[in-house]
Amino acid sequence: LDSLPPAHYKETMNTILVWIQQSETKLSMPQVAVAEYEIMEQRLRELKALQISLQEQQKGLNYLSTTVEDMARKAPAEVSQKYRSEIEVILGRWKKLSTQLVEHCQKLEELMTKLQRFQNDTKTLKKWMAEVDVFLKEEWPALGDTEALEKQLEQC
DSSP states (O other), X not given: OTTSXXXXXXXXXXXXXXXXXXXXXXXXXXXXXXXXXXXXXXXXXXXXHHHHHHHHHHHHHHHHXXXXXXXXXXXXXXXXXXXXXXXXXXXXXXXXXXXHHHHHHHHHHHHHHHHHHHHHHHXXXXXXXXXXXXXXXXXXXXXXXXXXXXXXXXXX
């Protein structure tokens, strides 16, 4: 009986497995190219919330690990190995999920910075183009007016 997991262990295991599955599903959603900063901000908030949730679930994962170690000391080798294998699979998925989450956040933040820079550059370019348009629509100086021609050449 000492080698059997407590009821809380099974509940925690199920909770962690469901959470991992849901999180993996969220992260596996295909990333589409987004040119709207607000949508990217929303996605980043979702990823940050998932990171917070990951930290909240860490306590349950720690409990599972220590419980497996306690059971492994008391259980026969084959039972002990079964529980260790089970927790190793979960820890592997957890680590992969955690790494992907960090990578997704970093990538999204980089893309948001690039988009912001692009939008700023576009705004500057449009302003410049409007100024050039005004300049090009100005009346041209008379051909004999060298001073006005030199001034316009300098502006060009």
